[in-house]
Amino acid sequence: xxxxTPPDWELPESAATPEQHYHARRDFLKTLGLAGAAFAAHxxxxxxxxxxxxxxxxxxxxxxxxxxxxxxxxxxxxxYNNFYEFGTSKEDPVVLANxxxxxxxxxxxxxxxxxxxxxxxxxxxxxxxxxxxxxxxRFRCVEAWSMxxxxxxxxxxxxxxxxxxxxxAKFLKMTTFLDPxxxxxxxxxxxxxxxxxxxxxxxxxHELSFIAxxxxxxxxxxxxxxxxxLVVPWKYGFKYVKxxxxxxxxxxxxxxxxxxMQSREYGFYANVNPTVDHPRWSQASERVIGGGGLGSRxxxxxxxxxxxxxxxxxxxxxxxxxx
Amino acid sequence: MExxxxxxxxxxxxxxxxxxxxxxxxxxxxxxNLLRRKxxxxxxxxxxxxxxxxxxxxxxxxxxLADPLKYVLHHLGFTACVLLATVLAFTPLRVLWPKWGxxxxxxxxxxxxxxASFAYAALHFTAHLVYEGGTDASFLLExxxxxxxxxxxxxxxxxxxxxxxxxxxxxxxxxxxxxxxxWKNLHRLAYLAAALAAYHQxxxxxxxxxxxxxxxxxxxxxxxxxxxxxxxxxxxGAGT
Numbered sequence: 001x002x003x004x005t006p007p008d009w010e011l012p013e014s015a016a017t018p019e020q021h022y023h024a025r026r027d028f029l030k031t032l033g034l035a036g037a038a039f040a041a042h043x044x045x046x047x048x049x050x051x052x053x054x055x056x057x058x059x060x061x062x063x064x065x066x067x068x069x070x071x072x073x074x075x076x077x078x079x080y081n082n083f084y085e086f087g088t089s090k091e092d093p094v095v096l097a098n099x100x101x102x103x104x105x106x107x108x109x110x111x112x113x114x115x116x117x118x119x120x121x122x123x124x125x126x127x128x129x130x131x132x133x134x135x136x137x138r139f140r141c142v143e144a145w146s147m148x149x150x151x152x153x154x155x156x157x158x159x160x161x162x163x164x165x166x167x168x169a170k171f172l173k174m175t176t177f178l179d180p181x182x183x184x185x186x187x188x189x190x191x192x193x194x195x196x197x198x199x200x201x202x203x204x205x206h207e208l209s210f211i212a213x214x215x216x217x218x219x220x221x222x223x224x225x226x227x228x229x230l231v232v233p234w235k236y237g238f239k240y241v242k243x244x245x246x247x248x249x250x251x252x253x254x255x256x257x258x259x260x261m262q263s264r265e266y267g268f269y270a271n272v273n274p275t276v277d278h279p280r281w282s283q284a285s286e287r288v289i290g291g292g293g294l295g296s297r298x299x300x301x302x303x304x305x306x307x308x309x310x311x312x313x314x315x316x317x318x319x320x321x322x323x
Numbered sequence: 324m325e326x327x328x329x330x331x332x333x334x335x336x337x338x339x340x341x342x343x344x345x346x347x348x349x350x351x352x353x354x355x356n357l358l359r360r361k362x363x364x365x366x367x368x369x370x371x372x373x374x375x376x377x378x379x380x381x382x383x384x385x386x387x388l389a390d391p392l393k394y395v396l397h398h399l400g401f402t403a404c405v406l407l408a409t410v411l412a413f414t415p416l417r418v419l420w421p422k423w424g425x426x427x428x429x430x431x432x433x434x435x436x437x438x439a440s441f442a443y444a445a446l447h448f449t450a451h452l453v454y455e456g457g458t459d460a461s462f463l464l465e466x467x468x469x470x471x472x473x474x475x476x477x478x479x480x481x482x483x484x485x486x487x488x489x490x491x492x493x494x495x496x497x498x499x500x501x502x503x504x505x506w507k508n509l510h511r512l513a514y515l516a517a518a519l520a521a522y523h524q525x526x527x528x529x530x531x532x533x534x535x536x537x538x539x540x541x542x543x544x545x546x547x548x549x550x551x552x553x554x555x556x557x558x559x560g561a562g563t
Binding site for chain 2: 075076078079080084088089090091094143145190191258261262265277279280281282284285287289290291294295297
């Protein structure tokens with residue numbers, strides 16, 4: 001009999017997605033009731049586990065599929081993560097976020113200044129978003145590195161429409177789960193938890209603002225912010241609040257976690273801007289993750305390359321002060 | 324670990340315990356002898372440099388492979404900090420435990436470990452240049468301009484400059500040339516370098532990295548103990 005002692009850096013296949021999560025995801029997918037072409041041949045309610053192996057039945061949205069953008073590898077995207085709830089090193093979350101942290105079932109709350117406040121299960125919420133689409137976006141971290149990520153999900157505007165905000169609502173505040181039992185970072189208190197992020201309502205309603213439920217057509221892994229994560233490609237990565245439990249419409253600008261921690265270095269807007277430096281490093285250029293060998297560096301684009309689409313949101317705003 | 328020895332209870336000579344004591348002494352002696360040897364210290368100094376190669380080429384860690392140079396950059400800086408704190412701990416260890424063979428053995432290698440700390444710091448800076456510049460030389464001017472502009476990077480460069488001066492003047496000829504007193508004073512800059520390195524490391528991340536405490540904390544405690552021993556009224560009269 002072969003007895004193999006795996007070294008401690010080795011993550012077994014089974015740890016990447018614990019089996020019960022794997023099956024729960026299948027159930028989750030089935031409840032989505034999405035009639036993708038690949039799905040059509042299968043009975044959605046059957047217990048045939050093969051039915052869901054293709055992951056989310058997602059359709060590529062050609063409007064957000066720039067052929068010049070070559071997606072980073074799935075390994076890089078899912079092994080190089082900032083998720084301080086599960087450790088401050090890039091290699092921590094893939095291990096620590098998969099040690100019994102359950103992201104299904106998951107309740108999401110729509111709250112604050114809106115006509116339809118409600119609490120609902122994430123699968124019910126996604127089912128109301130009529131279909132999952134894939135968009136390939138640039139991703140730029142405030143730490144001056146970047147990736148290209150094929151996100152699956154739905155436009156944030158659809159979720160906002162479901163909540164039906166009141167005229168007084170000017171901002172959308174989003175909050176990550178709080179459960180120190182499963183989150184080593186929350187037990188240590190390496191940040192002020194729960195993690196909070198916010199957008200101006202017009203930013204949130206922008207066509208680029210997206211809620212990710214998957215990556216590369218697969219359910220979004222825990223370490224990337226399962227089951228719901230904000231994606232705002234013209235902003236730095238720390239705005240992409242993960243594992244959201246609450247969407248709240250407010251009249252006042254919410255104080256986001258990193259701004260509360262260190263307002264000199266991180267602001268509310270966090271728009272990618274090569275001309276406004278971080279106090280400790282330059283934002284003019286970025287490391288390309290998965291660049292191979294010594295890696296490569298490229299110039300950072302204004303608004304991360306989405307200037308044409310979003311510059312209008314910030315007319316008359318001093319971007320040097322409102323970083 | 325401690326087992327009740329029936330012989331000890333009955334007051335008879337406790338041979339097994341004595342044997343353990345002898346063995347422990349023997350082990351300490353062995354450790355001392357090992358640490359005296361240059362080849363052992365050299366191996367201990369080179370090994371941390373090979374660690375990233377293991378992760379990249381053998382273990383193929385996906386987190387490291389996402390940007391291998393970034394890992395190498397941080398690892399080299401980390402190793403330089405650990406070695407700097409280690410070499411500075413040798414003297415207080417000797418002062419506090421003047422008869423401890425291990426401390427004496429370690430103090431034979433102060434120059435070697437100190438120069439190794441500089442070597443890792445220099446490699447760290449080289450990695451920084453490649454990391455910031457990639458293969459595009461047009462970034463070089465920007466890197467240098469940034470290094471002066473950003474206190475975080477400037478402090479790192481000042482630390483490296485101090486270590487460079489100390490490494491050059493670590494040659495025997497330099498001691499003669501400077502005179503023992505001037506040389507000693509110059510090499511006290513190592514403490515400034517350690518303080519600057521700790522600061523540089525403490526602000527390298529988005530939040531305070533706890534590793535700074537366990538790298539530099541023991542050194543601070545040892546130095547405090549050394550000062551206490553130095554200034555406290557000495558009974559034995561064997562003060563330094």
